[in-house]
Amino acid sequence: MTLPEIAKLGHVALVTPDLDKSLWFFRDVIGLEVTEEKDDTIYMRAWGDFEHHTFSLKAGEKAKVDHIGWKAKRPEDVQGFALLLEKAGNEVEWVKAGEETGQGEAIRFKLPSQHAFEIYYDMDKPLAEEDKRSILKNQRYKSWRKGISPRRIDHVNIATSMDISEIHDYLANQLGFKLREYVSGKDEPMKAAWMSVTNLVHDIALSPRPNAATPNQFHHISYWLDDSQDLLRAADILSEQGIKFIGPGKHGISQALYLYVMDPGSGCRVELFSGGYLIFEPDWEPIVWTEEERSVGNTYWGDTVQDKEENQLTIEA
Template sequence: MSLPEIAKLGHVALVTPDLEKSLWFFRDVIGLEVTEEVNGTYYLRAWGDFEHHTLSLTAGDRGYVDHIAWRTKRPEDVEGFAKLLKKAGTEVKWIEAGEETGHGRAIRFKLPSLHSFEIYYDVEKPKADEKRRSVLKNQTYKAWARGCSPRRFDHVNIATSMDVGEILDYLGKQLGFKLREYVKYQNEKIVAGWMSVTPLVHDIAVITRPQAKTPNQLHHISYWLDNAQDILRAADILKENGIHFIGPGKHGVSQAFYLYVIDPGSGCRVELFSGSYLILEPDWEPVEWTEEDHSIGNTYWGDSVMDKEMNKPTIEA
C-alpha cells in the first residue's frame, strides 16, 4: 500500500475583528473573487483558482488563522494520513462533510508548534457566474476584473518560537514535504526552511521567531501574480488606496519578486509574489544559506523586509 500524499495547498481560514475592512481589502484591493457567503463567512479565490475557495473570512474578536488546509492526491489519503498521524502520537479530529463549506470529509490536527492544519480531498469546484466567467475554458474568472488581480494562491509562511528544525522534520516525516532551501547560522541551527510537495520552491516556509508570544505565529500568506510588471502595478493600486507596503524587491532564497502588505482588518500579512523557479529534479539537494549570506539570501535587492517592523509575525496561526 502506498503512503498518503499531499497534492497542494488548499486554503487558509482567516478570522478577523473587522470583517468589513478585510472583505474590502481582499476583494476590492487585492482583487479576489467571492465564491459565496454562508452564515457570515465569505469564501474567496483568485481568478485562476479552481477550488471553491483559497481564503475564508469570518468575524471574530481578534485576528488569527483558524487553520491551514491541504488537499491530498487521492480520496483514501485522508484516512491514510489520519492513521499515520495517530500512530505518530498526533491527535486527529474528523470534520464531517458539510461542516465546512466547499469540501468534504477532512481531518484537523496541530503541528508540534500548535499551528492548526486540515487535510481533505473531496472538493467543490463551482463555475463562475456568467457575468464574471472567463471566455477561456481553462480559466475560472475574467482576469483584471478588479484590484491587484493575482492569478492563484501560492504558499504560506509560518513562524515559531520553537526549534525550526523540529517543525521541518515533522513536515517531512509525517506529511511528506521536501526541504528545498534553508538558512543555517553559526550555531549550526536551522533558522528558516522552505519546503514543498509540488515543483514550487515552497508550498510552506517555516521561520524562527524566538521572542514570539506563542509558538504558532503566521508570517504571511501569498498570492501569485504572473510577472514583475504585475507586482509594480499592484504597488500603484495599493498606494492609490492609501495602504502602506514593503517592496518591491527580490529574495535570494527562492529568487522571488515580492511585495508585502498587511490586511488592515485582520493584521494578516500578504505577499504578492512572482518570479522564483521550479524544481523538476528528482534528486534535488537542499540549498544551504549561512549567516554570511544574509545580505543576498533574504534581500537580493530592493526594499528589505528584514529591516522593517513589517517583518514581525502578525497573527497567530
C-alpha cells in the same frame, strides 16, 4: 502499501476583528472573488483558482488563522494520513463533509508548534457567475476584473518560537514535505526553511520568532502574479488606496519578486509573488545559506524585508 501524499496548498482560513475592512481589502484591493457566504464565513478565491475557495474570512474578537488546508493527492489519502498521524501520537479531528462549505470530509490536527492543519480531497469547483466568467474554459473568472487580481494561491509562511528543525522534521516525516532551501546558524543547524510537496521552491516556509508570545504564529499568505509588471501595477493600486507596503524587491532564496502588504482589518500579511524557479530534479540537494548570507537570501535587491519593523509582526495561527 502506498503512503499518503499531499498534492498542494488548499486554503487559509482567517479570523478578523474587522470583517468589513478585511473584506474590502481582500475583495476590492487584492481582487479575490467571493464564491459563497454561509454560516458567517465568506469564501473567496483568485481568478485562476478552480476550487471553491483558497481563502476564507470570519469575524472574531482577535485576528488569527483558524487553519491551513492542504489537498491530498488521492481520496483515500485523507484516511491514510489520519491513520499515520494517530499512530505517531497525534490527535486527529474529523470534519464532516459540508461542515466547511464546498468541502468534503477532512481531518484537522496540530503541528508540535500548535499550528492547525487540515487535509481534504473533495472540494467543489463551481463555475463563476455568468457576468464574471471568462470565455476561456480553462479559467474561472475574467482576469484583471478588479483590484490587483492575482492568478492563484501560492504558499504560506508560518512563524514559531520553537526550534525550526523540529517543525521541519515533522513536516518531512509525517506529511512528506521536501526541504528545498534553508538557513543554517552557528548554534542552530536550521534557522529558517523552505519546503514543498510540488515543484515550487516552497509551498510552506518556516520563519523564526524566538520572542513570540506563542509558538504558533502566522507570517503571511502569498498569492501569485504572472510577471514583474503585475507587481508594479499592484504597487500603484496600493498607493492609490494609501496603503503602505514593503517592496518591490527580489529574494535571493527562491529568486522570486515580492511585495508585502498588511490587511488593515486583521494585520494579516499578504505577499504578492512572482518569478522564482521550479524544481524538477528527484534528487534535489537542499540549498544551504549561512547566517552571514541571510541578508542576500532575504533581499537580493530592492526594498529590504529584514530592516522593516512592521515585517516582524505576526498574528496567531
